[in-house]
Amino acid sequence: MNNKPKIGVYVCHCGINIAKTVDVEAVSEFASRLPNVKVARNYSYMCSDPGQLLIREDIKNEGLNRVVVASCSPRMHEMTFRKTLAETGLNPYYLEMANIREHCSWVHEDREEATEKAKKLVFSAVAKARLLEPLYENEVEVEPATLVIGGGIAGIQAALDIADAGFKVYLVEKTPSVGGRMSQLDKTFPTLDCSACILTPKMVDVASHPNIELLAYSEVEEISGYVGNFEVKVRKKARYVDVNKCTGCGVCSEECRLAGRIPSEFNAGMGNRAAIYLPFPQAVPAKYTIDPERCLMLTRGKCGKGPKCEAACAAGAIDFNQKDEIVECKVGAIIVATGFDVFDAAKKPEYGYNDYDNVITALELERLVSASGPTGGNIVLGKGEDAFVPQEVAFISCVGSRDKSVGNEYCSRVCCMYTAKLAHLVKEKLPEANVRVYYMDVRAFGKGFEEFYDRVRREGVRYIRGNPSEIFKRGDKLVIKAEDTLRSTPIEDEVDLVVLAVGLEPRRDARQIIDLLRLSQSADRFYLEAHPKLAPVNTATDGVFLAGCSQGPKDIPDTVAQAKGAASSALVLLSSGKVKIGAQISFVNEATCRGCGYCVEICPYGAIELVTVNRMGNMVQVARVNEALCKGCGACSAGCLSGSIQQKSFMDRQILPQIAVLGGVK
């Protein structure tokens, strides 16, 4: 076949998105006079069916063998147009795109300037298109298993869906039990379902499902490989309890010398636990764990005359010599469901969270009202003689959300409704109590939210619009200083209990996963999705999906929906069994390679090795690329001294003409 370039240039109006600032007629007229261009057209929507048909017809009728589409970003529609080419039998990599929307019409105002720039960008694309070469994608098998990181409701739901579809799931949870934040909640808004009642059956399912391998109290340590073939190393931390022997009876915990002296993470510090503990009664797996940072035996090597837990355990499950274990697995897809941390209220010193015992966070109140909490569901503050039941209760919303001063500009989406829920619960348990909520705006946007908010107000909860400026102590009472912004009156409100509706933040250890999986963060520091609207569960790394609050604040229904979305995206990969991997990888011209090995050193993936070949009777060393490992970054070709190693579609000889065009020297 005669491979002399015959290029078709298609300039998109994108409605008025491009046409408004760029003279598309002028651009296509300009393109038609460029070297090797056979046809140049403009059309209102190139990505539409008729637009694509235009390209296909021209390929057939005009014998085009290269296509330049000047439209939106290639990150948007490169795949669309590659398919268009492929449908006519033309190699899909004979496509080059000129980004005249995101990089031109949308960012420049002057029509003349924008048109000139669009011409340049089209010229640059044509210059590269002339030199494009056909590429072929490799297909690799997909390992029919998934790694789910995080055992909260998002991870649990994703794991169950994938396991139910018949694929293996490795569910890794950092803490001793699955359940996550949802297990800490008492009731869920707006239906007031008991959180534990709807969650625990799913936790049990996860542990007993034949397709799920639950790795609780474990952390992912290393991930290598690529979509379809990830290799994962998980560190199963030592519990110092033999899980096969432990019956979960709990005698050890009662006997522990530190029983009741260590703040319980699960109870958000409102209750205490022992050094050997079950995080909460419904924990799954129901196996005890020794806290290595607290246990006297593990920190000092000595515990009285001998560890009492060991003596108490009838099953003989305690094992102080247990070591961490490394579990290795191969998976085709990864779901990140690592959740969130609540905002640290100490960062708002004006609310006195660190100074006053009766300023608490909503999560702490959540544990107080919970029947499984430290007070058995009674709202009692203080201990012993100081214990008292609050009568005047105030909630402060948006603590650490919508607040530039702490770097969180976003709305945490759940605080308005959980405040309403907790206000309702306080009213239910303490009918005589006066409850008020200081708010900025009430955002009751979900199904049944507005109705619930109405109900709570009818129950006698007062909503006061105003952000408190200060909280201080006067006698036994706390005084809230605020301004009622609806009445423009200053307020000094004496209360017994202040509840801070703390917002949701990215986990403080979010960096760990970023380093493992090369994820990006959005401006709010949550993990960044591939596209905010059309690929909300995907990430820039193929085969890695996001679920739940790791991507941004969400309520439980949204979290479950997203988890199911992530599971279905992973299943698409697993059930097709094969995945195409990048064709734009590196290759070596063995005739000119001098075997210096610089590229071998540079390659971040160890995809290049030196091999000995026979070059016209001489045995010489040359570089060779392992196509399955190469991810197509092109770092090797920037380091090559002789230009022998090149990245397909981004070869020096394809980029240099672009530079020449954009430089503009005639």
Added chain:
Amino acid sequence: MSEQYDPNIVAFLCNWCSYAGADLAGTSRTHYPANINIIRVMCSGRVNPLFIINALQQGADGVLVSGCHPGDCHYMEGNFYARRRFGLMKELLEYVGVDPKRFNMSWVSASEGSKWKDVVEDVVEKAKEAGPFEQFRRNKINW
């Protein structure tokens, strides 16, 4: 320098962060000078020093290489190579008499559309200060 001088900048942007950041600037309708012309590469580590010299030879008054924030590279360490490579390059260019204002590096993530605008404005401003670049141009010889 004349008021009329409009610098021409060639920019190399990595696909995953800076190119996406520039896309976001567009989606958010952030306006910035039209002097910048973008070439997409997969990684800032792909940018061969030759490209920089070539751009300056071919008519660019300034060059920009932009990648992911150090530590966030989609290819693990590509931008570390870029950072080291172009740190040296900048000194070398200065040594051969190229105003360091002409050569810029930046780290713009996929969510930093507004930072991209700032970067472009800064690079254009610097190129304006440095004035038109003629040093490397191949002068036509009239026999």
